[in-house]
Amino acid sequence: MxxxxxxxxxxxxxxxxxxxxxxxxxxxxxxxxxxxxxxxxxxxxxxxxxxxxxxxxxxxxxxxxxxxxxxxxxxxxxxxMGMIFQEFNLVERLTVMENVLSGRLGYVGLWQAWRRRFPPEDVAMAFATLRRVGLDGMENKRADALSGGQRQRVGIARALVQRPxxxxxxxxxxxxxPKTSGAVMALITELADEERIPALIxxxxxxxxxxxxxxxxxxxxxxxxxxxxxxxxxxxxxxxxxxxxxxxxxxxxx
Amino acid sequence: MSHVAVWRPPSPWPARWMGPGVWLALAAFVAWNVWNLEVDAARVARGLARAGTVFGRAVPPDFHRWELLLEGIVESLQMATLSTALGTVLGIPVAIMAARNVAPLPVYAAGRGIVSLGRTFHEIIVAIILVKAVGFGPLAGMLTLTVNSLGFFSKLLAEQIEQIDRGQVEAVRVTGAGRGAVLLYGVLPQVLPRIVGLTVYQWDIHLRQSTIIGIVGAGGIGTTLYNSFSRYDYDFTLAILLVIVAIVSLGEWVSAWARRRIQ
Amino acid sequence: MGAPPHPVTPDPIAAPRVWTRHTPAQTAGRVLLRVASAVAIVWAAQGMGVRWEWVADSPTQLADLFGRMLPPDWAFAGALVEPLFQTVNIATLGTAMAVVLACPVAFLAARNTTLNRVSYLAARLLIVVSRSVDSLVWALIFIIIVGPGSLAGALAVAVRSIGFVSKLFAEGIEEIDRGQVEAVTATGAGRLHVLFYGIVPQIRPVFAGVCVFRWDINIRESTVLGIVGAGGIGFVLNTAILGLEWARVGLILLVILGVVALSEVGSAAIRRRLT
Missing domain, CATH: 3.40.50.300 (P-loop containing nucleotide triphosphate hydrolases)
Structure with missing residues (x-):
């Protein structure tokens, strides 16, 4: 609360x-x-x-x-606290997976962060979350190659893997x-209900x-x-x- | 369909092997240099000790011979100013020659040739040759800086000319104007601000270079500096260096200010 | 009212209008600027201490010099391999050292990543000092400390390059997108995690480009360090000039021309592929 x-x-x-x-x-x-x-x-x-x-x-x-x-x-x-931004705020030159995993940065050491060595369970969770937000198979695309809606889905996944x-x-x-807006908002509210995460939007x-x-x-x-x-x-x-x-x-x- | 939850972190290199390859090469390079340059603890210790001695003798800086210092600085300023004037006067025609869109091919080739000659050789090499030609002193230095202009000023100006709006040039050409008039009315107004800006920028760079070409006898504060080094007058050396840092920074600041005003 | 006269035909009754390019104030300013420039040039010319008999002789001298340089002494080429290698080595080692040292300096010299005012000013001062003193002067200093040779040259190149590299790095850092950094901060990552994950990816292309660019400049600077005794092909050049062996000088200049041109083409090609 x-x-x-x-x-x-x-x-x-x-x-x-x-x-x-x-x-x-x-x-x-x-x-x-x-x-x-x-x-x-x-x-x-x-x-x-x-x-x-x-x-x-x-x-x-x-x-x-x-x-x-x-x-x-x-x-x-x-x-x-998972945060989702207006301008998505993905690290543009990193891949989708790196962006999602940045939600776990607080739990890994500096060297692991630098070498992108996240624990296997974090990677598994990231894969599952990407599938849930509809970005299955996109993990190796660079963030700046995605459309706006896709970027916001990455932003949502990044917030979710924090287990906020x-x-x-x-x-x-x-x-x-407008069309993407509806879909993205539906996704956020659905996920908040499913995962029982309160949200301030x-x-x-x-x-x-x-x-x-x-x-x-x-x-x-x-x-x-x-x-x-x-x-x-x-x-x-x-x-x-x-x-x-x-x-x-x-x-x-x- | 299910993904195997295996993810390999991406490599910033075009090919995966390049990452480790570059690091390995770098490590080998450093190791070889440490061995080759005979960098060891004893040498480092000796070097640090000597650095301490030099530093001790350089501090406090000695400004007693300020007349000598002033003379050198004035000479540097004169070399920089005159070479900028001469460099601009000679550089504009060379730039026109080296711009593909206004010069015919043989002229263009000659222009590019002059530009690359002026650019490739370090000012010290040019200074050595010019000292042989016109004797020791600021004249050789001034000419050196002028040669440098032909490489640097002309190249940047030529690039600017190549980027001009063709429409304006055509509009002047269709009035029946001759080649000279087209340059004067169609090309010049488009690049004039850039010429002024580059002239100021040139002066600032020449001032910087004028502080060192004296090492080979081409006048300016560099001569004074080199003499103080060879006489082990490190306190005077430090005084000169401080003045050089101040003058060069001031020059850069003035040049940046003037260029901002022009735009 | 009848038909208006042809617009291009001047109206015979009205007083002839005068067209001038500049207003009087503009004209005054321009005249003043020109007079000032002229005075500066005359003043500068007076300081040149021209010996006209030397100047008159100079075309002959130059022609004579280049005459002796040609044809180059090709037999001397074998003796140039080692010094040339040394020159490239000085430039590369110096650039590498400069880049390593410039990284912390750059973060302190960028307004958005510096720690406080003192660290910012200290970093900026370091940049100014490094940039205003030429590599030849740094070479003279390092020769006193470590003795003549490549090491002094590499150190000179390094110290000289720190300012340049840090300045351009810092500009790159100041241009990063704050939002991306904010997002990584919001995940609860530490300061250094944010640096490596949110900032470094953004500046990587700028860093790579600056490194290659400075290496190219350093190749050119390394060709002359030997003149004051800091190793490389400049030493051979100086020896040849002092020994008046102009055919060798000719060859050395040709070799320098080749190496510098090659490194410039290479660096430009690499930088085009970045971004």
């Missing part, structure tokens, strides 16, 4: 990205976060594994306080075409969130302004999240 409370972050530029955000993601629960660009969705996710250092507030994962961990313990905690306690998913479909696309979500959190200007099932996400609620009018509201209503 992930519990975030009163999380705040102000960037050196003065932007207040998060202003006291509190939320929980229960075990086996998939929570979607929607909100306009600049609402702080990305910062929220990045604060949870401290790719961005929060200024105040608390984050606990299964009771472990994340915000005060010293570096070595933070790395151990990060191994429990939670998935942090940052706008996984924003770089994909940022998403820009409200119709897509409605399709897959059971619980939605609306973020606006660094604060939680909505929380409820998709059915409760009516015109008024969207107006609150997306600020009354404008292009983004139109997009959300479409």
């Amino acid at each position: 992930l519990e975030v409370s009163a999380l705040a972050k102000r960037y050196p530029t003065g932007d207040e990205a998060l202003r006291g955000v509190s939320l929980t993601v229960g075990n086996d629960e998939v929570v979607f976060v929607i909100g306009p660009s600049g609402a702080g969705k990305s910062t929220l996710i990045r604060c949870i594994n401290r790719l961005v250092e929060p200024d105040a507030g608390s984050i606990t994962l299964d009771g472990l306080e994340i915000t005060t961990l010293p570096p070595a313990d933070l790395r151990r905690a990060r191994r429990q 306690k939670i998935l942090l998913v940052d706008e996984p479909t924003s770089s994909l075409d 940022n998403i820009h696309d409200v119709p897509l969130a409605r399709r897959f979500a059971r619980r939605i959190i609306g973020l606006s200007a660094g604060q939680v302004v909505f929380e409820g099932p998709p059915a409760a996400l009516d015109r008024a609620a969207l107006g609150v999240i997306y600020g009354g009018a404008g292009e983004e509201l139109e997009g959300a209503l479409a």
